Amino acid sequence: MRSVYLDYSATTPVKNQVLAEMLPYFNEKFGNPSSLYGLAFTSKDGITLARARVAHLIGALDTEVYFTSGGTEADNWAVIGAARAKKEKGNHIITSKIEHHALLHSCEFLEKEGFEVTYLDVDEKGAVSVADLEKAIRKETILVSIMLANNEVGTIQPIKEIAAITKARGILLHSDAVQALGNVPIDVNELGVDMLSLSSHKIYGPKGIGALYIRKGVMISNILFGGGQESKKRAGTENLPGIIGFGKAAELAEQNLAEHIETLTTLRNYFIGQIKEKIDGVTLNGDPDKRLPGNANLTFDYVEGEAVLLYLDIKGISISTGSACSSASFSPSHVLTAMGIPIEKVYSSLRFTIGDFTTKEDLDYVVETLVEVIAKYRALSPFGKENQMKSAQSCACQGYECTGCDCVKKG
Amino acid sequence: MGMYNETVMDHFTNPRNAGEMENPDAVGSYGSPVCGDMMEISLKIEDNVIKDAKFRTFGCGSAIASSSVATDMIKGKTLEEALALTNKDFVAELGGLPGAKVHCSVLSEQAIKLAIYNYAKENNLDLPGLEGFDPDAEFDHDHE
Numbered sequence: 001m002r003s004v005y006l007d008y009s010a011t012t013p014v015k016n017q018v019l020a021e022m023l024p025y026f027n028e029k030f031g032n033p034s035s036l037y038g039l040a041f042t043s044k045d046g047i048t049l050a051r052a053r054v055a056h057l058i059g060a061l062d063t064e065v066y067f068t069s070g071g072t073e074a075d076n077w078a079v080i081g082a083a084r085a086k087k088e089k090g091n092h093i094i095t096s097k098i099e100h101h102a103l104l105h106s107c108e109f110l111e112k113e114g115f116e117v118t119y120l121d122v123d124e125k126g127a128v129s130v131a132d133l134e135k136a137i138r139k140e141t142i143l144v145s146i147m148l149a150n151n152e153v154g155t156i157q158p159i160k161e162i163a164a165i166t167k168a169r170g171i172l173l174h175s176d177a178v179q180a181l182g183n184v185p186i187d188v189n190e191l192g193v194d195m196l197s198l199s200s201h202k203i204y205g206p207k208g209i210g211a212l213y214i215r216k217g218v219m220i221s222n223i224l225f226g227g228g229q230e231s232k233k234r235a236g237t238e239n240l241p242g243i244i245g246f247g248k249a250a251e252l253a254e255q256n257l258a259e260h261i262e263t264l265t266t267l268r269n270y271f272i273g274q275i276k277e278k279i280d281g282v283t284l285n286g287d288p289d290k291r292l293p294g295n296a297n298l299t300f301d302y303v304e305g306e307a308v309l310l311y312l313d314i315k316g317i318s319i320s321t322g323s324a325c326s327s328a329s330f331s332p333s334h335v336l337t338a339m340g341i342p343i344e345k346v347y348s349s350l351r352f353t354i355g356d357f358t359t360k361e362d363l364d365y366v367v368e369t370l371v372e373v374i375a376k377y378r379a380l381s382p383f384g385k386e387n388q389m390k391s392a393q394s395c396a397c398q399g400y401e402c403t404g405c406d407c408v409k410k411g
Numbered sequence: 412m413g414m415y416n417e418t419v420m421d422h423f424t425n426p427r428n429a430g431e432m433e434n435p436d437a438v439g440s441y442g443s444p445v446c447g448d449m450m451e452i453s454l455k456i457e458d459n460v461i462k463d464a465k466f467r468t469f470g471c472g473s474a475i476a477s478s479s480v481a482t483d484m485i486k487g488k489t490l491e492e493a494l495a496l497t498n499k500d501f502v503a504e505l506g507g508l509p510g511a512k513v514h515c516s517v518l519s520e521q522a523i524k525l526a527i528y529n530y531a532k533e534n535n536l537d538l539p540g541l542e543g544f545d546p547d548a549e550f551d552h553d554h555e
């Protein structure tokens with residue numbers, strides 16, 4: 001059976017060239033970079049090169065890139081570190097309702113510490129309004145954090161326009177670029193951000209490694225305490241093979257960027273076109289143009305997303321309902337909900353994300369399989385044109401939190 | 412390997428009793444699209460015995476598998492016997508469901524009870540198994 005992976009936004013396979021560069025750092029060049037002998041300097045040199053490669057991909061200085069354990073830590077550090085460093089100045093933070101949970105849960109944590117957070121709405125395409133953001137600014141506002149591209153619907157946010165406002169008001173600007181990295185051209189100076197979160201495993205590098213870009217001159221508090229690694233900003237013996245792999249992945253991403261964007265955009269548009277031609281009752285969620293090249297988030301009316309996902313899995317196809325995280329936490333997508341998509345359509349939405357190893361033949365197989373599975377489970381659905389449902393009564397979740405097919409005890 | 416056992420997967424991929432029925436004697440639908448799952452059931456009833464059952468379900472794999480197994484189990488049963496079945500019986504027949512998915516089987520139990528309730532009301536039947544069944548009530552079910 002054919003096996004097709006269409007969940008590149010959840011994670012990507014490590015490219016062979018990346019793995020090859022990492023391997024010696026497990027057992028030959030394994031020295032602790034903080035030690036003082038030749039073996040250690042080899043490790044240190046490896047890290048220096050990797051840092052330069054990551055920095056180059058985003059147009060930053062090498063000294064502005066700090067390695068972390070991934071995108072989650074970078075988000076946590078940026079928001080919590082900035083809030084604590086600026087708390088004398090004010091206690092207000094602005095973010096959006098469609099951020100990754102790494103960001104949203106950090107904000108919720110800060111609320112418990114006494115900070116106030118404004119969660120901006122998004123429009124039906126999943127974009128934050130620059131005007132809304134400007135209106136939300138108070139004199140106590142110390143930080144704005146808006147993602148560069150959304151992980152579920154792929155909408156690219158107007159960060160440059162937002163930066164013009166934050167800069168004029170002396171407010172720090174952070175952006176989660178985990179999904180954007182390697183998928184849209186990024187230059188930190190052109191964007192005007194003060195901090196940028198990055199992750200390696202979305203760009204064909206290993207998992208558990210990422211970075212936070214912190215603009216020179218911007219001071220944020222540390223959240224990890226220990227040794228003096230990463231210029232005394234992020235304690236802990238470096239994830240050496242991880243850093244090496246991230247560096248190589250960043251180099252490849254930069255070399256392939258234009259071709260990657262063009263190929264994925266073409267494949268993605270072909271895929272959406274084929275689906276819309278062969279299946280009716282399909283809507284594309286998000287912005288048709290300002291979106292990540294590999295992202296196709298689609299609603300298939302009258303069928304439940306998880307049932308389709310399960311059937312596609314039997315057919316060797318890996319996709320996602322919301323984000324990988326929300327499928328484990330059993331709640332309807334907070335992103336689609338924030339976009340004003342009716343809840344029954346949220347349950348009928350699926351995310352397909354295309355990547356460097358996707359072929360046209362893969363997509364043809366997925367379309368063919370989708371035609372079959374959507375017809376199969378639509379025939380089973382009490383909703384639909386001919387199947388106009390009798391008015392629905394009660395939710396079987398009574399007494400429980402209503403979260404679709406999954407029920408969680410209230411409280 | 413996957414999240415469900417083979418029996419669940421079998422009922423999910425080859426659902427029994429799926430579809431609509433001409434001139435059903437009883438119908439019941441439970442759930443709502445807003446909750447992410449909804450089941451509609453139709454029954455053929457003769458001499459107090461369920462001769463046939465059909466369903467249509469919007470929901471995840473376990474909701475579909477539960478609907479399939481539940482309709483299978485009530486066929487040939489008297490109304491009283493069918494009313495005595497609970498979601499636990501359906502889950503047992505499926506060989507178990509993951510914890511968070513057990514609720515999907517409640518959907519089937521409620522839809523069946525509702526269909527029989529509607530039938531009893533129309534035909535002025537007094538079914539002991541329906542005592543205390545209120546189609547609109549908040550019900551408190553053991554989801555374990």
Ligand SMILES: Cc1ncc(COP(=O)(O)O)c(C=O)c1O
Binds near residue numbers: 073100102179209
């Ligand atoms: C937008 C976004 N931010 C943050 C993360 C977290 O990154 P990591 O998995 O490296 O912790 C992810 C990926 O899951 C993401 O998509």
